[in-house]
Amino acid sequence: MAKPAAHKWEFKPRFRRHAFGWKSQPAITRIKQAVAEIKKVAKKDAVLAAEGAIEFLERVSPSLEHVDSSSGSIGSAVNGAIAELAPLIGEAPADAKTRDAWLERLWTAYQDDGIPYIELLGDFWGALCASKEVAARWGDRLLDVVRLSWSPDPKVRGYFKGTPNCLSALLAAERYDALLALIELAPYKSWHYRQYGTKALAAQGKKSEAIRFAEEGRGLNDNPIAIARACEEVLLSSGLTDEAYRRYGLLANQAGTYLATFRAVTKKYPTKSASEVLADLVKSTPGEEGKWFAAAKDAELFDDALALARRTPCDPRTLTRAARDYAESNGSFAVGAGLLALHWLIQGYGYEVTSADVWDAYRCTMAAGERQGRAPEVKAKVREMVAAETASDRFMSKVLARELGL
Secondary structure, rough: OOOOOOOOOOOOOHHOOOOOOOEEEEEHHHHHHHHHEEEEEEEOOOOHHHHHHHHHHHHHHOHHHHHOOOOOOHHHHHHHHHHHHHHHHHHHOOHHHHHHEEEEEEEHHHHHHOOOOOHHHHHHHHHHHHOOOHHHHHHHHHHHHHHOOOOOOOOOOOOOOOOHHHHHHHHHOOOOHHHHHOOOOOOOOOHHHHHHHHHHHHHHHOOHHHHHHHHHHHOOOOHHHHHHHHHHHHHHHHHHHHHHHHHHHHHOOOOHHHHHHHHHHHHHHOOHHHHHHHHHOOOOOOOOOOOOHHHHHHHHHHHHHHHHHOOOOOOOHHHHHHHOOOOOOOHHHHHHHHHHHHHHOOOOOOOOOOOHHHHHHHHHHHHHHHHOOHHHHHHHHHHHHHHHOOOOOHHHHHHHHHHHHO
């Protein structure tokens, strides 16, 4: 019988050694394309997709050695790829021989990862093992080396790259006591390691101990958000929603923007009203009230949104967009947002403000005022605000002088 032709992966020739120059964006694009290609194959053939994922993980680090990683964007892209592909490998229905071969290939790639780019793979090792038996074998294989690396003897101890792999494997093997005993040998507290102890205690139903273990594991450089998320998960799994929200909900759900944070919290805690969540978030960031304007607007808490934008600076462009977008549906809010946009521009806020930004704010404000039949009143307010400008260059006055008759 003829051997079936090997699958031709489009990403493979793109990820040859030193394939990319110093610019990160082309590499990020290719990483996303590779992940999409593998996931598409997974819909029809999970084992083939897992093979492709392993090929990608073997190739990605050598291909990126010349890429500028200073911004962190390329590292984030690789971590995102690992987070998507590792479960795909772990869930693929491979036989024992194939699984063992996959793990050996990944272990070699992981050890050869010099920069490193695929170090996150260690945290998925238990899932990659796909069974308690295989995870137990890997735990035994790495256990003595981790103990040696954490020896109290400074002449013996040292860094071992496979430590997360060992901890992850022991957790997957449900060898909780061995895992906790091993973590106690660590020469310093690190959440990267202690997170496995938290998960082990939670898996045994020791929820209070799990939270205490997590809280006690705060090292100098540990991310408090990651710890909060772990504790929140423990409480939510116990049905203690109110306590989870009160103790960890706001911190655990921090996202890239204030609006994204608000949405994350309200999504996770649907029993909490939007106004309550907003009030708690505002209280948690004193001096930054104006930055929650978009969140309040998103929740249609329009009065609150304007009140927040009055208290501390808010991005004038955000306020201008609100004035434009709500001119028809909520004219009073639109006028208020537009006037605040002009107010903060006059106060000197905004990033690289141009005359176009000033005109946008003015036109949107006046358009909203006209729709409400308040154009003379609104224009008079704008004229008064601009006339009182105190900036030495009087930028706003110069831009709007003719329009306002100044």
